Amino acid sequence: MNFFERQARARRTSTRLVVLFALAVLGIVVAVDLVVLVMIGPQPGPLVAATLGTIAVIGLGSLFRIASLGGGGDKVAQQLGGVPVPEDTTDPNLRRLRNVVEEMAIASGVPVPRIYVLEHENAINAFAAGYSPSDAVVAVTRGTLDRLNRDELQGVVAHEFSHILNGDMRLNIRLVGVLFGILMIGIIGRKILWYGRGTRSSGALAVFGLALVAIVVGSLGVFFGRMIKAGVSRSREVLADASAVQFTRQTQGIAGALKKIGGLESGSRFAQREDAEEVAHMLFGDGIGLSGLFATHPPLLQRIQALEPGFRPEQLTQLQARWLATPPDGLQEDVALGLVPPGELPQAGSALSVTPPMVAAQVARPHDDDYARAHTLVVSVDDALRAVATHRDAVMPLVLALLFDADEAVRAKQRTEIVGRLGTAIATEADHLHRTHLLTLHPMLRLPLASMAFPGLRRRARAEIGAFLDTVHAMVHADDHVSLFEYCLGRLLEVQLREALDPARHARFGRRKPGNVKQEFATLLSVVAWAGNPGDRAAAQRAYLAGMQRVLPRDHVPYAPPARGVLALDDVWEPLDALDPLAKQVLVEAITAAISHDGQVSVAESELLRTLCGVLHCPLPPTLEQLPRH
Structure with missing residues (x-):
């Protein structure tokens, strides 16, 4: 199962x-x-x-x-x-x-x-x-x-x-x-007996009699x-x-x-x-x-x-x-x-061999190799950087630094957004962390760092978290050149923090069927295909069709490069997250098929896949390149 x-x-x-x-x-x-x-x-x-x-x-x-x-x-x-x-x-x-x-x-x-x-x-x-x-x-x-x-x-x-x-x-x-x-009646009876002890009036005796009856009936509860x-x-x-x-x-x-x-x-x-x-x-x-x-x-x-x-x-x-x-x-x-000796992370440019069913089978189903990889990931984080991730006052600059774009012009706009909402000090610290630690960070360490920083973010005041989320939103929408990974990481942070702020409101099981969200499927897969094959429309179309074949094999929704780039995804998350659980399985397989249409997945693409699945509440372990699980 x-x-x-x-x-x-x-x-x-x-x-x-x-x-x-x-x-x-x-x-x-x-x-x-x-x-x-x-x-x-x-x-x-x-x-x-x-x-x-x-x-x-x-x-x-x-x-x-x-x-x-x-x-x-x-x-x-x-x-x-x-x-x-x-x-x-x-x-x-x-x-x-x-x-x-x-x-x-x-x-x-x-x-x-x-x-x-x-x-x-x-x-x-x-x-x-x-x-x-x-x-x-x-x-x-x-x-x-x-x-x-x-x-x-x-x-x-x-x-x-x-x-x-x-x-x-x-x-x-x-x-x-x-x-x-269903325990309330018995609780009420016990409270009456407790607070009324010592009273001897005739009316009190009748009330005590009712309290005893309530306790007896409450025992049914x-x-x-x-x-x-x-x-x-x-x-x-x-x-x-x-x-x-x-x-x-x-x-x-x-x-x-x-x-x-x-x-x-x-x-x-x-x-x-x-x-x-x-x-x-x-x-x-x-x-x-x-x-x-x-x-x-x-x-x-x-x-x-x-x-x-x-x-x-x-x-x-x-x-x-x-x-x-x-x-x-x-x-x-x-x-x-x-101590368990740490292993080694795969080379940042290496390719992994995965299949859609294999990835879907791993969702929320970690194994011992995932735990070993997690241990390796944790010990691979520089001690100074890990100290930042566990320091309450440093987690905001760190997470914002993870969202900085590779393009310097975009990064300058993002820094302006931070200054306008959170102040110059946080913007300066985020820029410092980006230059000294994150530029050379292994791509597999970005999500673990965000995960380790999450408890510190949750401890901030609600108003501070609100301002932080506004900043995250502004950073990922700085312009159309934001990468898909940075966009999805920002979205993942928003989803997780908003759920932490008001957990009961977001607790639900989805019920939608694939046929009701055809356009949303097409938009998500076209963005994934476009981002993975920049400048190669033919390859992007093949990736898109590989994904659509998984999720809507009988429907013909033609490929169209997203005019708004990654921002086109703003409208798809809520309806896709509301899918029936078994329909979500098909969606995960479709995303995997689009990313791996050429037969292999890079380390960076595997982290993108994990981020996409996280936004859709389908958590993936860090080890994708393994044998199918039974």
């Missing part, structure tokens, strides 16, 4: 969630009506009032909770007591965590998420939350940092990245909001909520374990983390169980100790044996005895592992 099929399945699961929620509401309404019947008798007025009141309480509760989570993953992490990990941290444990997350993000083709640590939780656990990769956060407990070695930490983080890439986060965060509503979470979560956790193994290409990491959960007294259960209840379906391990029908995760031993079939229960008992005497220390274990 590839990314596009998983997206289609996630959309169907969202529909199933709505149905299950409706059935849960119906069950609670019936229970309330039965109580009214017993207490008052079959009187239509009170029954209707009870029904409408119950629906109103549940609906308003859900809407309130959904609105409170509108800020995305940050809200979830903060409500659980998460502390952000600074981009420039020097703490060894936090630096190791940040390195792992950065490399995973680069390997996955998504922005580096915000990172949080739940300092008050000694259990081994983690979660990813957000509406999209642009507002995602990855949070781990202090126990995860202290007890896991780097391989095990990689396994846990890879598990969470599978949730980011598969669309699970969006469903999970909506599940929190929706299920809060707890029952339905746990059943829904278990039904949605369990199968996805199994898939996430498998994806983590596929990503890191070794089972020892995630299996080792699961063994430590089973072997240590703290396990994976949160100290603050009430807080963990709401997000139990998001967690890497069981956070509250539910089992049977209510279990949000498969049994721990079953998860370990799925990774290591020969593992026996008595081995877990032996680990428990050993770690009871000497608890594991992750950093000390790292000493014995050594």
